[in-house]
Amino acid sequence: MIVRRRLHRATFIAAGLYNLGWGALSVGDPQWLFRFAAMPSLNHPPVFASLGMVVALYGILYFEVARVPERGWLVAAVGLLGKVLGPIGLLGLILTGEWPRATAILFVTNDLIWWIPFGLYLYDAWPYFRRELQAKTAEP
Secondary structure, three states: OOOOHHHHHHHHHHHHHHHHHHHHHHHHOOOHHHHHOOOOOOOOHHHHHHHHHHHHHHHHHHHHHHHOHHHOHHHHHHHHHHHHHHHHHHHHHHHOOOOOHHHHHHHHHHHHHHHHHHHHHHHHHHHHHHHHHHHHHHOO
16 A cells, blocks of 8 residues: 555545535636736636636546545646646746736645645656556567
């Protein structure tokens, strides 16, 4: 069994719940961020609602990582990569003045708080993922 299994399961259950909640909010009220940050309303709110749907789908994937932590390395790696690359784009929007600083709340809640738990999980799950890769490359 993976080291810190209970911690990793709890992390990915929390991440799954968070993503489902954020996604549901964004699908149901795609203008919420724009009101919060005192930005003009979106002309095409379904675009933000679609983002919410994708975030919610990640929540379902995070539940699968929680269910079998020994087999979730790739999903968590993609999730963490998004949590690193997303803020780069957000920082660009903030630095150019296209989005106000208040939108940095997205970085804190969607990304920053997950960096350490996801990184720790990836470290602990790496041996399982490596073994799985080796087994697949050894197959005839």
